[in-house]
Amino acid sequence: MERESPVRLFQNYLKSQGFNVTKVRCQITETLFSAPEHMTVADLWARLRNERNISMSTIYRTLDLLVEGGLIRKIDLGDAFAHYEPVLGQTRHEHLICTRCSKIVEFALPDIEERFFETAEHYGFLHQRHELKIFGLCPDCQKSSISQEVP
Template identity: 45%
Template sequence: MKKEAMEKFNKYLKLKGFKLTQERRIILEQVFSVHDHFDVEDLLYMLRKSNRQVSRASVYRTLSLLVESGLVEKVDFGDGRAYYEHVFGHLHHDHLICKNCGKVVQFEDMTIEKRQKDICKEHGFQLEYHTLNIFGFCTECQKEDK
């Protein structure tokens, strides 16, 4: 999958007049080795831990390009930080987010996906992407509250 993602990213960069630099390649490889949500600090830590030196600015710029290209999604879990996850080759999913402990549960629901597309069609709206985050309390936090 990394190879296909690299090819898609390279095509996107060429379309925008950019090059696939060594730093961008390193960042993309690291992003696609992570199978969970991460923020910029997490990514920088992983890169440094594996002795891959890239600048903070390159990480921010490359993440932005990866989001624009559709390979990565930027997610807001309501805590003021931006999280990322690679979505290329994965089914779309949504999130349940516990307001107490911060636990994130991913779920897929084809009924919701279909309904959103139907709503867009009914209103003549061209869907590009969507996010659904449901905020509440997980089972464990509900037990603690009682």
């Protein structure tokens, strides 16, 4: 079975909610899905700034719509910026974040993921989202901090 393209799914979502399907919104979606993960608004802006018809506020609005439509998720990776990553076509994963070089590594823990849903249910919550983050030093940064300590 062929998978629907992200743009197509986004168009369906927009129509179902009575929002306008605009060329600009589709263009932003395409850019986000064709690029590396964990993009910030600034990353997106850098890729789209030559498009004169796209403004920063359009990018923000489109990202909100993509989050609401469940196509992407917004993640806090411990810096000052919101990062966005595709949800579609991805298995659920969490992040390890290096506090020195900001390197991001993804990992999946399906058993633990299930526990989040159970926990929400146990407390009578309707699960909307959850995030698990591990902050630390990546292998490279551990090596360089050891070599700095040796005179």
